[in-house]
Amino acid sequence: MLTPDESRVGAKKKAPWKGTLLAFPPVPMVATVQQQMFALVTGRCGQDPIVRQESGDHASCFRALTIGTNNVNAxxxxxxxxxxxxxxxxxxxxATEVLDDATNVAYLSFDDNSLLDSGPLLINGTGTSxxxxxxxxxxxxxxxxxxSSYIQITGxxxxxxxxxPYSVAIWIKPTSSSGGTIMHLSSGTAGTGSWCIPIMGFTSAGQIAINSWSGGNVVLTGPIVSLNSWTHVAATYSSSxxxxLYVNGAQYGSSSSTYTFSASSVPMTITLGNSLSGIGYCATGTIQMGQYSGSLDEFRVYARELTASEVYSLAHP
Structure with missing residues (x-):
C-alpha cells in the first residue's frame, strides 16, 4: 500500500493518493519512496506470498500480513x-506522528488548488463559489x-x-469583518438540523469570536482583526x-468555568465561510452569522485539545 506520506507515483505533493502495487506475473516495479529507489518484486517465500524489497545491496523477504485472525487458539x-x-x-x-494519525480529523491546506484532505482520514472538502x-x-x-460561498467537510x-475534546484552527485574511461566519457546525449539511451553532466568526463590531454549547451558548470574544492581513485563530475545548481562544498563537481568553460540551450524537458538518440556512435558525451567541469575505488557509480539525505550544507552532509555520 502506498500512502501519501511515504510513497507517491506520479502524484502531486500533498495529494491524498493511495495505490497498491500488483504484478501478474511477478515483475520488478519501481517506486520512489523518500527519494530512494526500491525494487518491489511479488513472489513467494516458502508457502507464503511475499513482497521482496531490494535497496542497494540489501534485500529482505517479508511474509504476508494477515489482519483479523491468526493461527493461535483456533x-x-x-x-x-x-x-x-x-x-x-x-x-x-x-510519537508526534502517531498522535496526529489518531486525532487529526481533517487538514485542508488548499495547496495544489484542491479541497483534498492532507490528514489521515481523507475527508475531502466540497464547496461552491x-x-x-x-x-x-x-x-x-x-x-x-x-x-453563497462556502466549503464543507462532513461525517x-x-x-x-x-x-x-476538540480543536479547530485556521488562517484568515478578511476583506470585511462587520459580521460573518468563519466556521459553522451543524448536524445537517444545509447549516441547520437538530443541532447547529456558528463556532467561529465575527461580531457586528468586527471582533473575532468563538462559540461552544452546554445547554446554551458558551461564548468567547476576542480582539478586532485587521483587514487584508493574515491572522491565525484557534479554538480548543476539553472538559477539564x-x-x-487563541489569536496568532497567544491565548486570548478562556471560559469562566469548565463544562461538558453538549453535542448532537450524530456525525457533524463544518461549513467554512457561511452559516447557509442556519442564519436566523441556529443559536448564535455573539457571532453575527453571514457570509465571510476574504481568504482562508491551513484549516485543521482535531479530536483532542491542542496544547498552547502546539497552537503556537501552527501560528508560526
Missing part, C-alpha cells in the same frame, strides 16, 4: 469489530466572495460526541479546561 481466533484506515509505513513513526490564490499564508490559499463523528 477456531476462536477472529477479531470481532470494525477496522478502518489501515496503512503500512516502512519506518518507525515518532470559491477560488484559489497563490498568495496564501502557507503556499496557496482559498478565497470566498459573494453571498465528523467526534464533534457529535458530548464531552469529547473548558473553551480557549
Amino acid at each position: 477456531p476462536n481466533n477472529y477479531f470481532d469489530g470494525c477496522l478502518d484506515s489501515i496503512a503500512y509505513f516502512g519506518r518507525a513513526k515518532n 470559491y477560488s484559489y490564490t497563490s498568495l496564501g499564508r502557507v503556499n496557496a490559499a482559498l478565497t470566498l466572495s459573494g453571498s 465528523l463523528r467526534r464533534l457529535g460526541t458530548s464531552g469529547w 479546561n473548558g473553551e480557549r
